[in-house]
Amino acid sequence: MTSTDIRVVVAIDFGTTYSGFACANKINPDEIETNTRWSGREGLPKTNTALLYDANCDQVLRWGELALFQEQRRRKNQDAEQFHIIERFKLHLDNKMKQKPQLPIMFDYKKAITDYLIKMKGVIEETLERRWPGLSLKQVLFVLSVPAEWLPDTRAVLRECVFRAGFIDEDTHSNLEFITEPEAAAIHCLSVCNEHNLEENDTFLVVDCGGGTVDLTVRTLLAGNKLREVTVRTGGLCGSTFVDEEFLKFLGRKVGIKALGAFKEQAYEDLQKLIHRFFYEFEPIELDLETNCSALIPYISGELKDKLEEEDWVIDIEYDDVKNMFDPAIQTIIRLIDAQLNSVPPNKVKAMFLVGGFSESPYLTRRIKESFEDRVQTIAFPRNPIAAIVKGAVSYGLNMQVIESRIIPWTFGIE
Ligand SMILES: Nc1ncnc2c1ncn2[C@@H]1O[C@H](COP(=O)(O)OP(=O)(O)OP(=O)(O)O)[C@@H](O)[C@H]1O
Ligand SMILES: [Mg+2]
Structure with a gap:
C-alpha cells in the first residue's frame, strides 16, 4: 500500500546501457512527460548508464553521457589511469550471467547503482521543482522497472539502493513499486492496440529488446483497457x-x-x-x-x-x-519468441509489438518479420520504442488496476 497523499508518479527505467525517467501528475494522467534534459545533451529520452569515478573509485566525477566524454578528461590534462569508467553494472544483478562486466577490484556494483540513482535523483528533483514547486518527495510514487526474469531478491537489492540514494526513507518505504520491463512495455502498447484493431479478449505479445536483456510477455486485452498475463514472462541476455x-x-x-x-x-x-x-x-x-x-x-x-x-x-x-556478430543475439531472440508463441494455441497471438532500443535495428526487424509473419498477423514497432518502458511504468503507477492478473513465475500460480 502506498501513501494516500501521492500527487505525482515518477518512473525510472534503469537500463543496462541507457537510463531515463518520466513523470505525471495524478490530476492529469494523460500528460506523461519523458525527461529529455540531461547535462551534456538535450532531446534524448535517456542518458548513458555510465559513471566516471576518481582514481579511488570513490567520488563520481561525471555521469551519463558526460562520463564517456574523453574531451573532458583531456581538458583537465590528466591521465586515464586516474579515472575509472563504470558501465553495464546493472548486469551484476542478473543471476544467470556467468561472466559479468568487469569492475575495478573491491568495487561493489551496488555502490555504482546507488551513485547513479543519486545523480538521477538530482535531475528528477530539478524537474519536479520546475513543474510542481514545493512538492515533497514524500508525495511521489516511484516506479522502477526490472527485467522479467530477475529473481525477487534483486528487488530487495534495488530497494536498498533506492533507499540509500534518498528517494524513500523509513516512513515512505511504500512509495516504491516495481514493475517488470515487459509489463511496462505492454501497458505502453495498450495505447496502440486500437490502431491495430485489437479488441477485447485479443492477445498480443510484447518484446522489449534492450541493451542487456530482451524481455517478453503475452497479454490479453480485457474490458476497460485492462491486461491479463497469459504465459510466464521470459527473457534472455541477448540485448x-x-x-x-x-x-x-x-x-x-x-x-x-x-x-x-x-x-x-x-x-x-x-x-x-x-x-x-x-x-x-x-x-x-x-x-x-x-x-x-x-x-x-x-x-x-x-x-x-x-x-x-x-x-x-x-x-x-x-x-x-x-x-x-548479430546472429547469436538474434537467434536467441527468435527462440524466445518461438517459445512464447508455442505456449499458447496457434493463432491466439494476434499482434506482436517490439520496443526497446535494439528494436530499431533494421536487421532485427527483418529477421523477426521473416521468421514470424506466417504466425502473427501484425508485427509492429510502435513509436518511441526507447521511451516505451518508462512511459508504461508511469501509467502503471497512475493506475495499478490496469493489471488484472499476473502469472507468478516462481510458483506458476496466478496473482
Ligand atoms: N538503430 C539501432 N540499431 C541497433 N541498436 C540500436 C539502435 N538504436 C539503439 N540501439 C541500441 O539500443 C540500446 C538501448 O536500448 P534500451 O535503452 O532499450 O536498452 P537498455 O534499457 O539500456 O537495456 P536493458 O533494458 O536491457 O537493461 C543501445 O545499447 C543501442 O545499442
Ligand atoms: Mg531497457
Whole structure:
C-alpha cells in the first residue's frame, strides 16, 4: 500500500546501457512527460548508464553521457589511469550471467547503482521543482522497472539502493513499486492496440529488446483497457551490447587486443562512435581507420600493423562478418519468441509489438518479420520504442488496476 497523499508518479527505467525517467501528475494522467534534459545533451529520452569515478573509485566525477566524454578528461590534462569508467553494472544483478562486466577490484556494483540513482535523483528533483514547486518527495510514487526474469531478491537489492540514494526513507518505504520491463512495455502498447484493431479478449505479445536483456510477455486485452498475463514472462541476455561485444572481438582480431584495450582507455568516445556507426548500417563496411578512427592507429603494432599498412588501413567488414556478430543475439531472440508463441494455441497471438532500443535495428526487424509473419498477423514497432518502458511504468503507477492478473513465475500460480 502506498501513501494516500501521492500527487505525482515518477518512473525510472534503469537500463543496462541507457537510463531515463518520466513523470505525471495524478490530476492529469494523460500528460506523461519523458525527461529529455540531461547535462551534456538535450532531446534524448535517456542518458548513458555510465559513471566516471576518481582514481579511488570513490567520488563520481561525471555521469551519463558526460562520463564517456574523453574531451573532458583531456581538458583537465590528466591521465586515464586516474579515472575509472563504470558501465553495464546493472548486469551484476542478473543471476544467470556467468561472466559479468568487469569492475575495478573491491568495487561493489551496488555502490555504482546507488551513485547513479543519486545523480538521477538530482535531475528528477530539478524537474519536479520546475513543474510542481514545493512538492515533497514524500508525495511521489516511484516506479522502477526490472527485467522479467530477475529473481525477487534483486528487488530487495534495488530497494536498498533506492533507499540509500534518498528517494524513500523509513516512513515512505511504500512509495516504491516495481514493475517488470515487459509489463511496462505492454501497458505502453495498450495505447496502440486500437490502431491495430485489437479488441477485447485479443492477445498480443510484447518484446522489449534492450541493451542487456530482451524481455517478453503475452497479454490479453480485457474490458476497460485492462491486461491479463497469459504465459510466464521470459527473457534472455541477448540485448544489443552482446552485438557490440562481438564487434569488438572482431576488431580486436584485426588490430590486436592490446591496441583495442589502449584505444578504449584513451579514446573511449571515439570507440563508442565507431560502435554506433557500425550499428546503424547493417551492411558490409569498408572501415577506413585513417578517416574513421585515426586515434587507434598509433596503438597497432607488429604483423597486424604491417598487414593493415599494406591494406591502406582499411578493414573490410563483409556481410557475413556483420551477420555473425548479430546472429547469436538474434537467434536467441527468435527462440524466445518461438517459445512464447508455442505456449499458447496457434493463432491466439494476434499482434506482436517490439520496443526497446535494439528494436530499431533494421536487421532485427527483418529477421523477426521473416521468421514470424506466417504466425502473427501484425508485427509492429510502435513509436518511441526507447521511451516505451518508462512511459508504461508511469501509467502503471497512475493506475495499478490496469493489471488484472499476473502469472507468478516462481510458483506458476496466478496473482
Ligand atoms: N538503430 C539501432 N540499431 C541497433 N541498436 C540500436 C539502435 N538504436 C539503439 N540501439 C541500441 O539500443 C540500446 C538501448 O536500448 P534500451 O535503452 O532499450 O536498452 P537498455 O534499457 O539500456 O537495456 P536493458 O533494458 O536491457 O537493461 C543501445 O545499447 C543501442 O545499442
Ligand atoms: Mg531497457
